[in-house]
Amino acid sequence: MNPIELxxxxxxxxxxxxxxxxxxxxxxxxxxxxxxxxxxxxxSTVGIIVYGEMSGRVAAVAKQPVFNLIRHRLGLKLxxxxxxxxxxxxxxxxxxxxxxxxxxxxYLTGAPYLLMATIxxxxxxxCIWVLPFKWIERIFGLLGLLMLVFVFALTxxxxxxxxxxxxxxxxxPPGLSSKELLNFSYFAVAIFSAVMFPYETYFYSSGGIExxxxxxxxxxxxxxxxxxxxxxSLLSIAMLxxxxxxxxxxxxxxxxxxxxxxxxxxxxxxxxxxxALLGILFAVAGAAIETCMANAYSIAQFFGWIWGRxxxxxxxxxxxxxxxxxxxxxxxxxxxxxxPMSLVQYAIVFSILVLPLTYLPLMLLADDRKYMGKYVxxxxxxxxxxxxxxxxxxxxxxxxxxxxxxxxxxx
Amino acid sequence: MKPDSLIKLVxxxxxxxxxxxxxxxxxxxxxxxxxxxxxxDLKLKALLVGPGAYTGRLPGWAMWLVEKIAGSxxxxxxxxxxxxxxxxxxxxxxxxxxxxxxxxxxxxxxxxHEGAL
Numbered sequence: 403m404n405p406i407e408l409x410x411x412x413x414x415x416x417x418x419x420x421x422x423x424x425x426x427x428x429x430x431x432x433x434x435x436x437x438x439x440x441x442x443x444x445x446s447t448v449g450i451i452v453y454g455e456m457s458g459r460v461a462a463v464a465k466q467p468v469f470n471l472i473r474h475r476l477g478l479k480l481x482x483x484x485x486x487x488x489x490x491x492x493x494x495x496x497x498x499x500x501x502x503x504x505x506x507x508x509y510l511t512g513a514p515y516l517l518m519a520t521i522x523x524x525x526x527x528x529c530i531w532v533l534p535f536k537w538i539e540r541i542f543g544l545l546g547l548l549m550l551v552f553v554f555a556l557t558x559x560x561x562x563x564x565x566x567x568x569x570x571x572x573x574x575p576p577g578l579s580s581k582e583l584l585n586f587s588y589f590a591v592a593i594f595s596a597v598m599f600p601y602e603t604y605f606y607s608s609g610g611i612e613x614x615x616x617x618x619x620x621x622x623x624x625x626x627x628x629x630x631x632x633x634x635s636l637l638s639i640a641m642l643x644x645x646x647x648x649x650x651x652x653x654x655x656x657x658x659x660x661x662x663x664x665x666x667x668x669x670x671x672x673x674x675x676x677x678a679l680l681g682i683l684f685a686v687a688g689a690a691i692e693t694c695m696a697n698a699y700s701i702a703q704f705f706g707w708i709w710g711r712x713x714x715x716x717x718x719x720x721x722x723x724x725x726x727x728x729x730x731x732x733x734x735x736x737x738x739x740x741x742p743m744s745l746v747q748y749a750i751v752f753s754i755l756v757l758p759l760t761y762l763p764l765m766l767l768a769d770d771r772k773y774m775g776k777y778v779x780x781x782x783x784x785x786x787x788x789x790x791x792x793x794x795x796x797x798x799x800x801x802x803x804x805x806x807x808x809x810x811x812x813x
Numbered sequence: 814m815k816p817d818s819l820i821k822l823v824x825x826x827x828x829x830x831x832x833x834x835x836x837x838x839x840x841x842x843x844x845x846x847x848x849x850x851x852x853x854d855l856k857l858k859a860l861l862v863g864p865g866a867y868t869g870r871l872p873g874w875a876m877w878l879v880e881k882i883a884g885s886x887x888x889x890x891x892x893x894x895x896x897x898x899x900x901x902x903x904x905x906x907x908x909x910x911x912x913x914x915x916x917x918x919x920x921x922x923x924x925x926h927e928g929a930l
Contacts, residue, residue: 464900465900465901466830466900470828470830470841473828473841474827474828474829478827478828478867478870478871479871479872479875481828482871482875482879486878531928531929532928532929532930533930534929534930537930701882705841705882705883706830706838706840706841706843706862707840707917708838708914708917714926715924715929716921716924716925716926718917719917719920719921719923720917720920722924723924773900
């Protein structure tokens, strides 16, 4: 297998894990709760690998992207409710990414934030219009790898590896007050939701169809899902662990991406800082494209429009109009002056409410021998799939109350 | 499965994707048209494609929203134009012939036809 074929998984994962919400959330989690939330990243990574692989397999074998399945399996009414909720949550996420790009470009150039956000949206629109799907995934997937500077920075500050390793075991830090325990629970649910954002599977399965995957591509799908998602998780855990060591003891709670990037300046100086900012910039740009296209894919697949960026924009005109309008709407949200970081909180809570409705139809179809033939879910996929589905439902039930009680993790 | 086989309508036909004889995607089966009456066999007469066919399947507020986003067009696909029904419905003629691409063609007029690699 050509390693370049992994770029779909890398872009999905880097854009899914290391979007603006995860950059700030991972570092904040490390700063506030040390290494004790690493296991949530590890657990949810297994979950997104299971469902990512399943969505790619269904795309390759049954040639059905996730939103077709949602409508066919849940029916028109419930499918429409899922579509409305997921479009809203993904639109808010896309707005947060564009706001994040505005912030990052302001750090790099000193120009005004709203101007930079507008230029970012224009540049993203140009990229999606001009570049074919393969080039989009390669450019943003590979440039997002600059984020690896966070992994090198972690190893350079000589972290307590035994504490990091212990963080992989499920735990609740001892001695928390009830208020702190609620905050910890909110962080756990929010990380789980952010890692398993439904737009990742919409984008990944649609990408598989864009690349014309068939049964022969199933090994590529499996490796792509595992390597891509594990890489995204590694980057998030590196940011969390660095924050636990550098920010937590100093009482710094990183609330903006610029503070998070400082993790790399400590061992590597200005070069580390610039590489980190560029890495975040490309990862967040990838996430903005991913969210915008995932939304357009969902709408087009639900209504039965011709879709895909392997076609020229005028060959899938309603799909093209959809992504252009969605990008402009996201920019309009940013231009109202709303704080992108608070948008992230709303996106996370909305997303987890959509998760059960996204993953149930996927499980049902991947379990259906009539559609999947010999590529139906094996025992491991079936057991893990249903276990994570139960977990997702529990998280969805807990998300809104925790969000309200803790004021979005602010205590 | 052939078009005249017994079909469990809701689970096996509604909301399935539709492809024409050239393998081009033509939309989704949004509703069906039946013939027959009291004491007679019910038979599938046509497939209905397009958001206008959602009427009766969605509440009023949702229909209002759908019409704003996707319009209210319906295209009829006679059952004698259906080749097979499986994970998708396959037609035995071109989608253009049945008028299944009219909305796409109209939308294409709004899009500049240049600049993409």
